[in-house]
Amino acid sequence: MNDKIYDISIIGGGPAGMFAAYFARLRNLKVALIESLPKLGGQPETLYAQKHIYDVAALPKISGTDLTKQLNEQLDIMNCDQYLNTSVSSIDRKDDIWELTTNNETIYTKAIIIAIGNGAFKPRKLTFDYDPTIEENNLDYFVNSIESFKNKDVIVAGGGDSAVDWSIDLSNIAKRTFLVHRRNKYRAMESSVAKLEQSSVEQLNPYIIKGLNYNPDNHDKIDVTLKMIKSDDIKVVTADKLLVNYGFVSDSKILHDWNVELNGPFIKVSQEMETNLPNVFAIGDIVTYPGKLQLIATAFAEGPIAVTKALRNLYPEKNYFEHSTSIFEK
Ligand SMILES: Cc1cc2nc3c(=O)[nH]c(=O)nc-3n(C[C@H](O)[C@H](O)[C@H](O)COP(=O)(O)OP(=O)(O)OC[C@H]3O[C@@H](n4cnc5c(N)ncnc54)[C@H](O)[C@@H]3O)c2cc1C
Structure with a gap:
């Protein structure tokens, strides 16, 4: 097995995955962000780069591509390992460690956050x-x-x-x-x-x-x-x-092989974004729960909930509850 075992591996580099990766790095976790396309950004970057978005907090109006730029800028501050052109095909658990099989290398991780939106995008x-x-x-x-x-x-x-x-x-x-x-x-x-x-x-x-x-x-x-x-x-x-x-086509059929509990095409999650599998969470457009909205604003909120629950599970001794992020200033 590879020496490198991540705390959290995030599958999907759309808005949900990018912000979750940043938040997890801010909490000092070892994070891998895995994206099947050659660039991060998900739907805003690939499907509507020039369209404006009016419902992201504190950003009165922003294009899809500018939102991705801002997310990248934020993510770069925290130096997270990014695996681009890397598509996760299966997830398997051995001795409490999850093994992610991809078209490139195998990635080892203690927890997973699935943030695959509508599934892996491929160019038409x-x-x-x-x-x-x-x-x-x-x-x-x-x-x-x-x-x-x-x-x-x-x-x-x-x-x-x-x-x-x-x-x-x-x-x-x-x-x-x-x-x-x-x-x-x-x-x-x-x-x-x-x-x-x-x-x-x-x-x-x-x-x-x-x-x-x-x-x-x-x-x-x-x-x-x-x-x-x-x-x-x-x-x-x-x-x-x-x-x-x-344009692009997407495919989320892969989820059927991951043994994750589905409700229609979506992953069922608890209030803390847990799936039925141990230390596997899901966020963003791929999840369903009562009142779920398929919006960037909700995707952004679900990341911190999933990361915090993963942190509690993996490191129960750590003081994870922080209201203010200014303590992270170097
Ligand atoms: C035309 C259009 C307009 C929209 N306008 C708005 C708007 O104005 N405001 C708003 O809030 N929302 C809007 N949305 C919805 C918004 O874009 C989504 O809610 C948001 O993108 C969800 O983010 P996500 O990260 O969950 O998924 P996505 O953005 O779909 O990102 C998922 C990423 O995961 C990757 N991936 C998938 N499977 C794998 C795999 N197996 N391995 C590796 N990577 C994988 C994909 O390639 C993709 O990059 C709009 C959507 C569309 C289509």
């Missing part, structure tokens, strides 16, 4: 078959490194905020940037669409992507076949990179 992928090796260099579903698009011919696919915003940003560094969307109208903020019109992005709509192959003359490049909607018009655009922003 192209639905036709293509050579999977294209994903190594030419096809992205996320921008991991903006530098990889520098001086390249880039096709961005999609019509939402992410696709519009990325095409504008990439057009500043790419050689040429195309935006392919199946409708003539975008589902993005009006201000972003106005910026798009002023940019050098070449808009190809209404087209859908029908095929993706290596360019036969130059294997570093790809040929993207586009079909015009309600027409037989076919175009093949040769590019270096294709960035697909078709």
Whole structure:
């Protein structure tokens, strides 16, 4: 077994998991925060980055992405171990220690907080078959490194905020940037669409992507076949990179294998956010209890309740009851 045993491992890096991780670090616990995507933030970051939120205490108006920025800033103060691109597939208990199996390493922990929202987000992928090796260099579903698009011919696919915003940003560094969307109208903020019109992005709509192959003359490049909607018009655009922003799908079916008691698709929790399993708690959108609201405000409150109960269970001798956090000032 790995030497490192965390006090609490939090599965899911949305608002619930991020704030719970911060709060647990503030209580001096050893914390792992595990997120299946390459970045933290959950729904506000992935589903509605530019939409404004008006019901988070002390923040009269904040966008999804700015809320994530603030949560990250707060979390960075406390230095918590983050496992990104890491999806937990199973949880098993051996000798009072929970073993979390992931697509990467196994994580060992005394307590777990499940904060998986609607389940693990995965990007919605192209639905036709293509050579999977294209994903190594030419096809992205996320921008991991903006530098990889520098001086390249880039096709961005999609019509939402992410696709519009990325095409504008990439057009500043790419050689040429195309935006392919199946409708003539975008589902993005009006201000972003106005910026798009002023940019050098070449808009190809209404087209859908029908095929993706290596360019036969130059294997570093790809040929993207586009079909015009309600027409037989076919175009093949040769590019270096294709960035697909078709949104996300989520999957919470995994919970059935974790032996955690469910009520419909949700985890049943006590007033102290306990599940039926020892030292396994759950918070945020995935839980249900009488009066539960699926809001960020409630998710934020549930974290401290779960962390405090875990702390009481793990270290009953510790003085855990602190009204004022100013005692944590260094
Ligand atoms: C369009 C829209 C608008 C909204 N507007 C508002 C609003 O104005 N105000 C408000 O309060 N709420 C709003 N909400 C609801 C709010 O976003 C949710 O209540 C909140 O995101 C719940 O946070 P969470 O951390 O529980 O879950 P999520 O935000 O869903 O985060 C869960 C995270 O867990 C990760 N994960 C899941 N499974 C695994 C796994 N097995 N391993 C590792 N990681 C995993 C996921 O990838 C995800 O990042 C809105 C929701 C939507 C969809």
